[in-house]
Amino acid sequence: MTGGTRIESLDAIRGVAVMGILAMNIVAFALPFPAYSNPAAGGPPGDLDLATWFFNFVLVDSKMRGMFSLLFGASTLLVIDSAVSAGRRPAGAHYSRMFWLALFGLAHFYLIWFGDILFLYAVCGLLLFLFRNLSVKALLLWSLPFFLIAIGIPASLWVMLSMAQAGTLPAEAAAGMQEALRQMNADMGPSTPTYAEEIALYLGSYASILGHRTGEMAGDPLFFVGMFMWETMGLMLIGMALFKSRMLTGEWDLARYRKWAAVCFLIAAPPLVALALYQMQAGYAAISIFGASMALSIPFDVLMTVGWTALIMLLIKSVASDQARARLAAAGRMAFTNYLVTSVVMTTIFYGYGLGLFGSVGRTALYLFCFGMWAAMLLWSKPWLERFHYGPLEWLWRSLARGQLQPMRREAAGQ
Template sequence: MNAATNQRFESLDAIRGVAVMGILAMNIVAFALPFPAYSNPAAGGPPGGADLAAWFFNFLFVDSKMRGLFSMLFGASTLLVIERAEAAGRSPLRAHYARMLWLALFGLAHYYFIWFGDILFLYAVCGLLLFPFRRLSARALAWWAAGFFLVGAALFLALWASLLAAQAGALPVDAGAGASTALRQIETAMGANSPDYAKELARYLGSYGAIVTHRITETAGKPVEGLIVMLWETMGLMLAGMALLKSRMLTGQWPAARYLKWAIAGFLLAAPPLAGLAVYQAKAGFSGVAVFGSAAALSLPFDIMMTFGWAALILWLIRITVSDAVRARLAAAGRMAFTNYLTTSIVMTTIFYGYGLGLFGSVGRAPLYLFCFGMWAAMLLWSKPWLDRFHYGPLEWLWRSLSRASPQPMRRRPPAQ
């Protein structure tokens, strides 16, 4: 497929709209509760039934899958931008690297001054590595993606195995010290009744200045640490997105029956093992090792399968059941994904952090999804009217203008009378 065209693929924009909404469903716990609770429902103490059910649903269908979907779409969109720059006679190399460098700066600003859960810096650095892959076939891209997935899975599995060995006291003295330290860190950060829970509760109910100071001093290196941990999986997902774009899957050009087959296969292959991993964590008392092994190592192949299933299901629904009006709303939210993503961080931190409404730690896991519904409604309500008047979302316009080193036309001309 040659994507070098001025045509917009509404299905691609619409699935991106679903993905940016899904990212909030994944992140809402990290916005509203201490981070140990993100993966572990028992981090702050024994969970209630509703919160446990919400965690189970999130682990099964949302966590990692929505980030995976967003990452695949980033890879696909990056390829489109490169090819469109080339078709327009602009330097594709300059266009691509300027966009990624500015995105990295946006990501760092997001991390240090708004919210610690930034993914933009990770995406920008991975994006810098995508350019040499742009001319590969869909098949070659799929093989490269599989290679990145395998390396990432092997690294996580090796770490989990060393944690299990350290937990069992089965490592030699000279090899056990580092693993024992990692075990303590994992139990502190991800275990039941995490000692970090109360510390984070106090921190994020504090002042804005104290939160920012903590990030630029004690956790200044977290964006780079996150990059080291997540690079392999993220690169695999982005390359998979490029492959799916070239195969016309993400542009909505497959037969509806093929999307449905992919969706059914993705969910049927992934859901039972993921449910088994959820049960394993509960039976292990939500220990840090069990949570880490399940969420980071063992779930990876099934998360990827379900991510493909979600992509196919959304595209099938867009083709078969979604009205033109709903599709247009989703596509507008997707075209403004950058603005909607950062706006969500500002809104949610203002609601939950101490310098805003101060609700951090006081809302249970299950009721948090009410905040998701409200933000989703806002995205769907405001994105299309904005784009009816302007060519880009506010931050999309700023990103494009900075990347091209000149202000881009913003306001749409009214139709001739």
């Protein structure tokens, strides 16, 4: 974010989003990757863990990342406007930020945790600048082809895999799809052979984990871009549109926020519940998880993301106390730092070079770690920003992007 006037509602909702990202990611921090989408990976789930997975699939997974993406789009406009107001070249300011963000993302992926989204955001940011001057309507229209691609590619693959599984695919295509189905079952299915291997890997040394990321997983950042950039671009464009429509600045009346939240949840929740039941009835077969998570849920995830955004803004404006808003806004102003520090803390708790809890904590109990980290974000961000202009990593990013050290202590700027 920029200096100058802050928009407290935007900072506060970003604070909620960075906390929500942890609720989405906690399983991937603490359990082998198949467990992220499949509650039966590693063994039959208990009722409480199954309920947790169900809740997460319907209300959390993709929605919190979606909200973060909306806010990235909105923040991009703020950064560009700030550069113009300060007499700096907006393109230079934006692309310098994206260059350093990409490097931060790659460092995060290779050195700390494989679930990085910063590199993806930086790549999307290269395109996002081109849309900065469009109207609300134009931004929404431009988001549609991105979403169509995001849905169309995995949906087409899901149909072909389903045909291969049913034996109805033409012979010339069947062999390739059968191999893809075999690999998908190995990666995501309930009896995946990689589960125990991942536990052994992440309970090992830092050197062995680093070697895995820089070896077998070296190309994954680009793979993730190819998979998720279309949906992410669509969400960022919607974020730009919502910012320009004053929704994210808190300028709508309460009734309008209430209506948007209700409509989005009422439309999105029933299909998402149906998709969760579809996976359960399919015995968490890899093909059902892929179809539900990667293709069929996308339009409803997007709707619920907007619904969450409207609901949180409603609560910030109508229910939250001044102190709560200030705490959330501080966590949001330090979202970059809080996001990366969360990765350091969680990997240290769960990986072998730290406390070594990887694979030993149940899905539901993992949320106790979320609560602890959320409390830390809310407790430390506000006191820090009372003494300093920026979070420590926000300051580093800003200094690198501008090519000179920025004032850090408030006294340094005469405050």
